[in-house]
Amino acid sequence: MSNAGHRLLWTVIALLLVAGGAGALTASLGTLPGADPAAVLLSAELVDRWRRAAPWSTLAAAVAGALFALAGQRLLARELRGPDGTLRGTLSHPGRRPGRTRLATDVLADALARDLTGNPGVRRARVVLTGAPPHPDVWIRVDLTADAPTAGVREHVRAAVRRFAATTDCQPAHLDVTARIEASHP
Template sequence: MSDAAHRLLWTIVALLLVVGGVAALVVSFGLPSGADPGAPLLGAGLLDAWRLAAPWSTLAAAVAGVLVALAGQRLLARELRRPDQELRGTLSRPGRRPGRTRLATDVLAHALERDLTGNPGVRRARVVLTGAPPRPDVWIRVDLTADARTAGVREHVHAAVRRFATTAGCQPAHLDVTARIEPGRP
């Protein structure tokens, strides 16, 4: 999932929580004008249906709560894990003749970082490889100087990724590039 998708997902979760909190606040202050403060919040028909299915409705609410809690736990676990923990060790590719070529993934990542910092507009680069070895996901973060030309840096990053794919013998399944511009005079 890209950084933009993560931000969108967390924005939606935050908005749902804010709407729920505002609704609870409005109800607690009794602000709906013309509403009877002693009236049930859910309405008489829904309240009767809840009471009619008494043991099962409570069980269904508990199961729904547990499922929502598990989904939240999985979401947080995916957000808090470090992406470089998935692909460790070596990238092993069968050769044309008997034998295998083995490359350490940290060596590949450092080589791509060195290639990326070859452009004068790129101050620093960080590369993380995740996923399955034949088609790894490539996560790149580049820190640009304030006077860097973004079009030139973009082409440089794409050329470096093409060289990486050719050298490593594997095409990235997913490429995520984040560029940060250092503050200063443009």
């Protein structure tokens, strides 16, 4: 789901909760037209139906509550996943002929990280893509061995980024490379 879709979803949820709270407040204050503030919230007939359906009514309420809690937990976990601004979803480019090419951004980041670790001096690599798909920001962290030649690694990173730009048709708007050298073992 896109960022706009998430904002719309959270706005709808917030408006429903505010409307429900405002309705309950106006009913309790007696300002709701046709509602008596001294009247009970649930009618005797509704309470009687609830009691006749016991224990199934209680079970149904518990299951509905558990489903709402699970849906809320999954929605919140999805919102909190990944670094802020991480490019999620698919990268889509129009083709020369009718149709589009769609690639998962996680796959692209993993492919660039694998390409970077092809150099013997690079022990680990981590890649994060942020920003707009045609010109994403590329954040790279490479962990180098103590004996890695920095000039060779620098050229390897440049070549990997050039290959990434050529294969994805995305020229990075910003490239940030952090290199950490591991301490040599005695």
